[in-house]
Amino acid sequence: MNKKLLQRIPRLNNQPLQLILFDCDGTLTDSHGAIAQAMQKAFTDHGLTKPDYQDVLGIIGLSLVAAVEQLADDDLDNDLKTKLCESYGSNYRAMESSLALYPNVIETLEELDNRGYAMGVVTGKSSRGLIRVMDTFDLHRFFPVWRTADICTSKPHPAMVLECMHEMGALPEHTSVIGDSRFDIQMANAANVRSYGVSFGVEPAHILKTEGALHVFDQFEDILEKYPSLFSASLV
Numbered sequence: 001m002n003k004k005l006l007q008r009i010p011r012l013n014n015q016p017l018q019l020i021l022f023d024c025d026g027t028l029t030d031s032h033g034a035i036a037q038a039m040q041k042a043f044t045d046h047g048l049t050k051p052d053y054q055d056v057l058g059i060i061g062l063s064l065v066a067a068v069e070q071l072a073d074d075d076l077d078n079d080l081k082t083k084l085c086e087s088y089g090s091n092y093r094a095m096e097s098s099l100a101l102y103p104n105v106i107e108t109l110e111e112l113d114n115r116g117y118a119m120g121v122v123t124g125k126s127s128r129g130l131i132r133v134m135d136t137f138d139l140h141r142f143f144p145v146w147r148t149a150d151i152c153t154s155k156p157h158p159a160m161v162l163e164c165m166h167e168m169g170a171l172p173e174h175t176s177v178i179g180d181s182r183f184d185i186q187m188a189n190a191a192n193v194r195s196y197g198v199s200f201g202v203e204p205a206h207i208l209k210t211e212g213a214l215h216v217f218d219q220f221e222d223i224l225e226k227y228p229s230l231f232s233a234s235l236v
Contacts, residue, residue, distance in 0.1 A: 018172070019120045019176075022178050025124070026180035026201025027120075027184075045091075056069035057202045059071060061124045061181040064149065068084045105137075106137070118182065121143050130148050155184065161175065176196060177195045180203055196223070199217065205218075
């Protein structure tokens, strides 16, 4: 935990800490196209059939090993799995310079911070991958807590959410998850916390709602509609 950052979170009189956990790829960053291309190239790099673009989008949010296993037509030995994961990582890093945050991400996070919310990240990325994103876009200042697939059981298991809540001292009824895939919503459901979806990532709104998302946002800044200032209002 970033203790210095945690100290900045307003401690409101008689109010428990309110925690918002964001997915990264497809929620904060417009990166699903790069992910799909990097994965397809990883397969062709090793003489394997290129997975369908939409199929790759369907595994975003899983850990890298789980994603490779799900996309492979045949059983792969561990050595080939490792090589595919390494190739994907190299391919994706070569594309990282072209990645961008979705519009108004920074402004919205700043406003949520001003309104008194604690925030974190729960992602299928590796720790190194998430840290590169936070370094590139100056996001460390918003997220005192985060979990990645290489240090925690990945989505849709609830471990990421549960560990973040434990670290921050947040209760399920005061925690929510915002993501773009069914795995985000399933993870939130398993952790017994509220979930919201975004329609600009990998899953259409109706899928997210079917999985249990309370609402699906069409623009990142629309998130603010559900999180009024803790200094003057209650959650809706």
